[in-house]
Amino acid sequence: MVSYIIRRIFGALIVLLGVSIITFLLAYAVPADPARAIVGPHAPEYLVLQIRKQLGLDEPLPIQYIHYLGNILRGNLGTSYVLNQSVTSLIGQRIGATGLLAGLAFVFELIIGIPIGILTALRDRKLTDHVLSTGALIGISLPVFFVGLELMYWVGFRLGWLPIGGTGGILFAILPALTYAITGAAYYARLLKSSMIDVLNQDYIRTAKAKGASPLRVVMRHALRNALIPALTYAGTDVAALLGGVVVIEDIFGYSGVGQLAFQAIGNLDVPLIMGTVLFATVFVVIFNLIVDILYGIVDPRISYS
Amino acid sequence: MSEVLNITSLSVEFNINGEYYHAVNDVSFHINAGETLGLVGESGCGKSVTSLALVRLLAKSAKISGKALYNGRNLLDLSLEEMHQIRGKQIGMIFQEPMTSLNPVYKIGSQISETLRLHNKISNDEAKRQSLEMLRKVGIARPEEIMEEYPHQLSGGMRQRVMIAIAMINNPQLLIADEPTTALDVTIQAQILDLMRNLSRDFKTSLLLITHDLGVVAEMCDRVAVMYAGQIVEQGLVDDIFFNTNHPYTQGLLNAIPKIDVQNKDRLQPIVGNVPSLTRMPKGCRFATRCPHAMDRCKMESPPLMEIRENHQSRCWLNDAKVV
Numbered sequence: 281m282v283s284y285i286i287r288r289i290f291g292a293l294i295v296l297l298g299v300s301i302i303t304f305l306l307a308y309a310v311p312a313d314p315a316r317a318i319v320g321p322h323a324p325e326y327l328v329l330q331i332r333k334q335l336g337l338d339e340p341l342p343i344q345y346i347h348y349l350g351n352i353l354r355g356n357l358g359t360s361y362v363l364n365q366s367v368t369s370l371i372g373q374r375i376g377a378t379g380l381l382a383g384l385a386f387v388f389e390l391i392i393g394i395p396i397g398i399l400t401a402l403r404d405r406k407l408t409d410h411v412l413s414t415g416a417l418i419g420i421s422l423p424v425f426f427v428g429l430e431l432m433y434w435v436g437f438r439l440g441w442l443p444i445g446g447t448g449g450i451l452f453a454i455l456p457a458l459t460y461a462i463t464g465a466a467y468y469a470r471l472l473k474s475s476m477i478d479v480l481n482q483d484y485i486r487t488a489k490a491k492g493a494s495p496l497r498v499v500m501r502h503a504l505r506n507a508l509i510p511a512l513t514y515a516g517t518d519v520a521a522l523l524g525g526v527v528v529i530e531d532i533f534g535y536s537g538v539g540q541l542a543f544q545a546i547g548n549l550d551v552p553l554i555m556g557t558v559l560f561a562t563v564f565v566v567i568f569n570l571i572v573d574i575l576y577g578i579v580d581p582r583i584s585y586s
Numbered sequence: 587m588s589e590v591l592n593i594t595s596l597s598v599e600f601n602i603n604g605e606y607y608h609a610v611n612d613v614s615f616h617i618n619a620g621e622t623l624g625l626v627g628e629s630g631c632g633k634s635v636t637s638l639a640l641v642r643l644l645a646k647s648a649k650i651s652g653k654a655l656y657n658g659r660n661l662l663d664l665s666l667e668e669m670h671q672i673r674g675k676q677i678g679m680i681f682q683e684p685m686t687s688l689n690p691v692y693k694i695g696s697q698i699s700e701t702l703r704l705h706n707k708i709s710n711d712e713a714k715r716q717s718l719e720m721l722r723k724v725g726i727a728r729p730e731e732i733m734e735e736y737p738h739q740l741s742g743g744m745r746q747r748v749m750i751a752i753a754m755i756n757n758p759q760l761l762i763a764d765e766p767t768t769a770l771d772v773t774i775q776a777q778i779l780d781l782m783r784n785l786s787r788d789f790k791t792s793l794l795l796i797t798h799d800l801g802v803v804a805e806m807c808d809r810v811a812v813m814y815a816g817q818i819v820e821q822g823l824v825d826d827i828f829f830n831t832n833h834p835y836t837q838g839l840l841n842a843i844p845k846i847d848v849q850n851k852d853r854l855q856p857i858v859g860n861v862p863s864l865t866r867m868p869k870g871c872r873f874a875t876r877c878p879h880a881m882d883r884c885k886m887e888s889p890p891l892m893e894i895r896e897n898h899q900s901r902c903w904l905n906d907a908k909v910v
Contacts, residue, residue, distance in 0.1 A: 486643060491674035492672070
């Protein structure tokens with residue numbers, strides 16, 4: 281187990297290196313000049329050149345990258361061109377808000393998705409199934425910004441139950457989290473439905489019934505744990521999608537988290553900040569995938585880490 | 587002798603493309619206390635469906651009629667709640683597929699003690715102690731370690747022993763074993779059969795043994811019911827079935843067994859043809875198309891189950907001809 285985790289961390293470092301190279305190249309592939317972006321379109325040429333020299337942008341790309349990498353290894357993610365603060369502290373200020381939003385969104389997804397998955401499996405091809413499955417299909421199809429605006433209007437404005445936008449505390453995170461969860465939960469529901477139907481036809485379910493277990497016990501104890509294994513696999517990839525979704529959702533709700541920071545950084549061509557947020561997201565995804573893989577072994581004893 | 591199980595006119599119908607077809611047709615048999623009844627027939631003859639129907643483990647879409655009296659109570663009339671109390675407590679079940687019949691995510695110990703705890707108010711420790719003792723009884727070596735292992739760590743034979751432990755731990759009056767040895771290799775088969783025979787003798791359990799293997803029948807059963815295409819075609823004491831064989835289908839099954847003691851270099855005699863499909867059952871005797879003795883009457887009229895001697899019935903017009 282320990283050697284497995286060490287191997288995974290080593291693998292994660294290689295992933296981070298790859299991601300940093302690709303992001304670095306993409307940031308520079310854009311036909312725009314960060315130095316010009318900083319000083320504005322009307323600034324004189326000598327100022328642009330001066331800034332370019334100051335930021336080291338006049339050096340060849342590989343050298344720039346090596347400088348950057350060297351700084352990262354010393355724990356320095358650089359300074360935002362536009363906000364003039366260190367990237368580490370910018371991300372650090374917002375990491376809590378984004379963590380809260382992402383965590384809440386994930387919990388909502390499971391709270392909505394798992395019961396619907398179980399229910400539609402048990403009522404397969406009956407009215408309950410048709411109603412909920414259609415609902416799930418609609419959920420998958422709805423764009424995030426639409427759901428977000430509707431929630432803002434109905435729950436935030438008309439009912440006045442929750443703040444429409446802004447940041448601060450868990451109340452402000454509920455609507456953005458729900459926005460993501462409504463579209464995301466449908467995947468868990470559909471995945472769980474099919475794996476549940478499959479599991480309910482297994483021989484060991486017949487054994488459980490033959491033991492005299494009640495239908496509720498058969499489903500919750502004998503079937504659910506087996507049926508959750510494919511959903512767990514999906515959770516690993518879902519977290520990557522979650523971070524992508526958070527970028528858009530934070531912008532919609534004016535929620536100042538890492539996603540909004542990334543959104544602004546891209547608009548400003550603020551290369552250090554783009555790099556910082558992307559690397560942050562990568563670390564997050566890698567860590568979460570590792571957690572999923574470890575959970576895998578706990579849920580399914582047939583998986584070993586040797 | 588008291589009857590533990592009495593099945594009368596049990597029929598099971600399945601819906602195939604909107605129409606109902608009989609998978610089990612008017613089947614009647616009984617099992618006395620402490621007795622072993624063999625239910626024999628080839629794949630698809632309805633023997634498993636019969637056993638699943640009487641404990642109500644078939645899909646809800648199956649239409650079941652007739653009576654299944656267990657100690658005088660009709661299992662087919664009981665509420666689901668009453669059925670849960672009977673399954674696993676009074677009627678134990680072992681299935682054909684030991685490799686897939688245990689839940690892969692729970693430890694062996696918890697799967698055995700679950701059956702105990704579902705039906706008895708006992709402490710964790712007591713359930714564990716009894717499970718351990720049961721594992722010993724079914725002949726598992728180093729039971730303490732096996733308790734903590736998962737199904738995938740066990741061989742097929744060991745898993746079937748665990749299944750037997752689960753089925754027998756509440757000391758049921760009736761054990762239904764559906765092809766319990768089919769998936770196991772021959773040496774393990776003999777051990778499992780020995781184990782089942784000894785346990786059912788020690789626990790005074792009646793046994794409904796479903797099999798297609800006449801060797802197993804000869805070794806285990808007191809009485810035999812032979813099924814063909816959803817009907818019982820011959821029923822009697824095991825000796826009568828083997829030595830006073832009446833029905834041509836039973837005779838066909840016996841002819842198809844390879845013998846090593848006979849100086850006969852002939853090929854095995856298979857029963858020609860196939861079992862008729864559910865949707866195209868012949869009007870007369872269901873075996874007529876494959877029967878070497880078939881007469882005109884067989885194709886027209888379905889024969890009833892006729893008493894040919896005490897405790898021996900057969901569904902064949904040849905017997906009627908003898909009487910006439």
